[in-house]
Amino acid sequence: MWHDNETAIDYLNFGVVADACASMLRLADGEPISIGVSGGWGAGKSSLVKMIALRLKALHEIEKSGESPNKFVVLTFNPWLYQDFESARSALLQIVGDEIVRLAKENQTIQDKVTELWRRINLLRIAQLSGEAALTLSTGIPVGALGKTFNSIVGFFSSTEKLSEAPLDPEVIGSAVNGLLKPSETFSMPSHIQAFRDTLEELLAELEITLVIFVDDLDRCLPQTAISTLESIRLLLFIRRSAFVVAADNDFIKAAVKVHFDGAGISSDVATNYFDKLIQVPLHVPRLGLNEAKAYLVLLLLEREAKAGTFTREQFQNALKLIPERLRNSWKGETINQVFLYELVGANETLQSLMNLAEGLASLLHGSSAVNANPRLMKRFLNTVYLREALSAPQGIKLDISALAKWHLLERCDESLAEVIAGQVHSDNDGRVQILADAETAAASQLGLPVQFSNNNFTRQWLQLPPALGTEDLRPLLHLSRDSGTRDFGDDNMNPDSRKLRDALRTATSGHQSLTDLMKKVGPDQTELAMIKAWQSCATFRTWRRNEDIVMLIECCKVFPLLGKKAASLLEQAPLKHVGPGIIPTLGAQQWAREVLDRWKDLNELSKQTKNAIENLGVKR
Structure with a gap:
């Protein structure tokens, strides 16, 4: 650390x-x-x-x-x-x-x-406590606000015990002051400061x-x-x-x-x-450029390896000398590149892997507005990664440092995408996320990314950063990142048929007989679980403007009306400013949704068009 x-x-x-x-x-x-x-x-x-x-x-x-x-x-x-x-x-x-x-x-x-x-210092300290700007002392006895201050601080400047709140005794004060103020000395703050x-x-x-x-x-x-x-x-x-x-x-x-x-x-x-x-x-203070950010990460990682004994102290001191020299000559084109880094660490594959990691991370941490090559944030980033590595061994988890760093980088710089991917990690798919695998393949081939991924430089660079995570079980990785989000792979209380129903609800655009039959087969309890899981996993893709977005709630409640209360609670989670008027007629036809619509009607976050659509339903208070 x-x-x-x-x-x-x-x-x-x-x-x-x-x-x-x-x-x-x-x-x-x-x-x-x-x-x-x-x-x-x-x-x-x-x-x-x-x-x-x-x-x-x-x-x-x-x-x-x-x-x-x-x-x-x-x-x-x-x-x-x-x-x-x-x-x-x-x-x-x-x-x-x-x-x-x-x-x-x-x-x-x-x-x-x-x-x-x-003497001058002590008088300045007294004067600032009292706020007195000027004071004339004709008898050697402090008066006014400054005099009152002496009553509480005499003990600080002399061995005399702290005075009580009794009226000031000139002889006691004169003794306590101990020469700070000379008899008949005119006290003028400007002249005293000078x-x-x-x-x-x-x-x-x-x-x-x-x-x-x-x-x-x-x-x-x-x-x-x-x-x-x-x-x-x-x-x-x-x-x-x-x-x-x-x-x-x-x-x-x-x-x-x-x-x-x-x-x-x-x-x-x-x-x-x-x-x-x-x-x-x-x-x-100079802002770190890409070369400086890379050099900083390299030196932090090599410092750690030197303490661990996998990189000698002599080698580390050599790196401390050569890296700044190269940075000073960066204007000549002498960059911190892979060839230079490999020369620093030699043929050690573990150290070479760390140099590759530093090179990949530097570009993303430098370009991300969430980090902006801030030295303290980069240091904390590495501290979090290595803390999670330390937590992994006691839990029987084996993860490469590069994998931990790649995932934490996404959490730190694009939290919404991290949540989208985390939402796709389930027990029944062994923790593997197909859309992530597809996106990593597309990024490597310079093809268009799946719709769930923003087509920007950060996302593309992150997807290309080794190792590939789409074909790996992400459950251990997400388990270690519980400090940054709630991780629930808990479909374990669902039976195979209810998991099948969950998947069918995710993709359903309308009701059909096979969906109804599957609900009847699993019963109301398992249908409720499937409805909740499907609703949660589709949260990032829901537009709140199409009937397809709410079909899973409607179809489940048609088969089991008792689920209406739960469906209404899920509907209440809607981001009101995104709710469009197009789904209102469909919701208005559902008895369980009417109370929700009635409450929505008076909320300012709802658009005027959507409010009008609710009014047109004839929903009564």
Whole structure:
């Protein structure tokens, strides 16, 4: 199984982008810079950010050896971890302060400035809790809203026990504040923020470092936390020797800004500008092309085989080197093709089969709008496939990984077709679906597909993907996929004659004597089962406009009127917007259907023509 955490191993050909970003930070030469890494959910933002951070740390190590003038100190801030526990703004200031204290431990000459920085940080944290913009302190005692805030947070900033809700005691407060507010110091929020920024900038200059802060997982946060984080970035932004790399989904930021300013009627442009003012360099995570998608699947599969011991660690490291090199030269026509993949894995037929699978899956996962080559979705796709493989052995099921992958691909990308095929799997045909076999043969021969299959590129490619499933018993495959649908092959409670009746009802376009005789032979209970099974299996082909669509209900109720109640319940499942006026006269002649029609008449989903047809029947309320 593959975890969902970010990785610095380049499976996505992001190395070139990470190098470019690290180079921009280096060339800034101490000037403030902010870079926004934008991309949707699961696109690989966190992995790209981690790659950039590692490159900066490598530059820092070079600096230690005296070969480079760059000194980068990298901090990673994840606001999602602080959600519901502490303000993201306070948490970021705390992290920055802690790092400055750590770096200044051996430099006694700047301890006063470090103390001053902490005093400023603590005052900012208090002020944001109270919402006070400015405050004049003439006695050294906090007053107003800010003073009330001290009553609840003194214990956080000193060893003094938390005060009670009793009136404030100036002496106690003065002791608890412990120098945060100096006597007769005029507190002005703008000037205090500027003083904080000046102190931090001076410290960074004396420490001779560039502080690079990576902000990740904004799109996991609630809108309030996301905005709080961006506001805290604003406190530190554009200070010399500081840099920010912010990973965020642009659409999420727009939505968060709108929530934050709810009721202000701001436009999408204003929401976009909010983020743009914070970010100097917008960097979009590259969408995976077909080659990248194929390479990603190949590396995931080879990583798994390396852990299993069927592919050596040395071979895997070689693949990690050769695949990105080939991707960088893809513009020259060096694609990830079968020849290249076979050279990676050698003559091992099992590994060659996996390479074929990756090649077939990549095209379909890349082209499907349900996956769209999203790295996280592709990883989850493989996790589901291998989980089902793990579940198969204890149940005595032997299935090829390629078969599991082919079926799950259809479930993921064309659920309606998967349900059509699943509906044709029954015990009496040994789980084999003839229409699927016919479709696979037609696709291989470039012929027209059966009517149940859409004649589009995805369907044709899926049908051609090995192995062929139409001639196989699909019951084990569908049994393992019960997490995505209800699988019922349960015709086992039907006798051979009732199964014969079920099949006859499926194809019946009108009543006839042999059908009536068969119903009488099996009796009402078995006829009801046959009617239900036939009705369910024809659900995807029913137009709700022809009398042939409802003939099975009508004929069964003619022979056994007691089945009318069940027939009415099946009729109630109709998608009303599809029901045409043509079937109404036939239904109106059935006593069991009249109550259903009477209810339909007042429903808005029904078309005007169909309502008129019911009115013409003279159906009374």
